[in-house]
Amino acid sequence: MPEKDYYETLGVNRSASDSEIKKAYRKLAVKFHPDKNPGDKNAEEKFKEISAAFEILKDPEKRNQYDQFGHDAFRGGRSSSQGVDPFDLFKDAFGGGGGGGGGFGSIFEDFFGGGGTSNQSEGTRGSDLRVSVEITLEQAAIGVEKEIKYQRQTSCDSCSGSGASEGSGKIMCSTCGGIGQVATNQGFISIRRTCPTCQGSGVTIENPCKACGGQGRLKSPDKVKVQIPPGVSDGNRLCSRGRGDAGAMGGTSGDLYVDVHIKEHSKFDRDEDDLFHDILIPFTLATLGGAVQVPTLQGKVTLKIPSGTQANKTFRIKDKGMPNLRAPNRKGDLYARTIIHIPPKLTKLQREKLVEFAKASGEEDLQADEGFLDKAKRLFD
Ligand SMILES: [Zn+2]
Ligand SMILES: [Zn+2]
Structure with missing residues (x-):
């Protein structure tokens, strides 16, 4: 798994200006953003590569290091006093890191923010949060504003998010x-x-803030x-940027993700x-024809039933469905x-009238349908 050249990844040349890099x-990022390519693993991978490349090239100091040392500049091994880079050991053990079954990949992510931990100067991005909200079909049809109450990590007021008590240094x-990484040895x-301890920052606070215990954040x-929005479907997800931890x-x-659930309608x-x-x-009514009231999400409408309407006949009532989300x-x-509806019981009068109806329908008609004939015979009994 050779790592791609960061400049190549962003499609810029090595002398590109900061603004050219940012633009690229x-x-x-817009093209390959996971939100735009749901479920597309290639896009997700590409997005990670682009982000990792930008993480380095946007920072003049890191870019300089990268220009000099390439990817090795960010493996943390250079400051090891032992002179042995455990990372290289790891690579050797797996013949270049390709067969790690995700191990290599996840370490790589740890370095560059994919796993939620970023580098020293950037701090750590807060976690995305997910909540769900339930609405009715009526609300889905016209759209609704919902207030969502939830818990999140917010910056600690006592220390303004630094995690340090007043006057305390790092x-x-x-x-x-100070490397920001620890190694666990398992044989070779x-x-x-x-x-x-330091979440990768390499530094800790001398006197941690009492209110937040040095975390700089409080739940x-x-x-x-x-x-x-109107037309929302069950399972749609909305995103409120910057409202996560x-x-x-x-x-x-x-970010805060809000999953929308729509209650079943009766x-x-x-x-x-x-x-x-x-x-x-x-x-x-089906036989003679007439009109019925049909409920819609906007009140009842009258539907004309033609005479001779059969069971399971479907009538289309135009524009009384849901609005289109887009x-x-x-x-x-x-x-x-x-x-x-077939009446399960008949009054005496109803029975007489139906018998009359059956007679008026004639023997030949009755024989045309065995089921109907049996029913008619029972009526005659
Ligand atoms: Zn540490
Ligand atoms: Zn604090």
């Missing part, structure tokens, strides 16, 4: 010796992980108003923008399906 990154992390293999209740050490905040089934409803009509002026339709 933005263009590619000291080198004693766990990792040495595996590097982000240092748990606290928060609320956010979310506009749920606050970052640590000056890192950016994560009257309507939904398929994308169309709605479906069963209407129960008396067999006499074009709310475009509406789906409501499909009303007839269920014919």
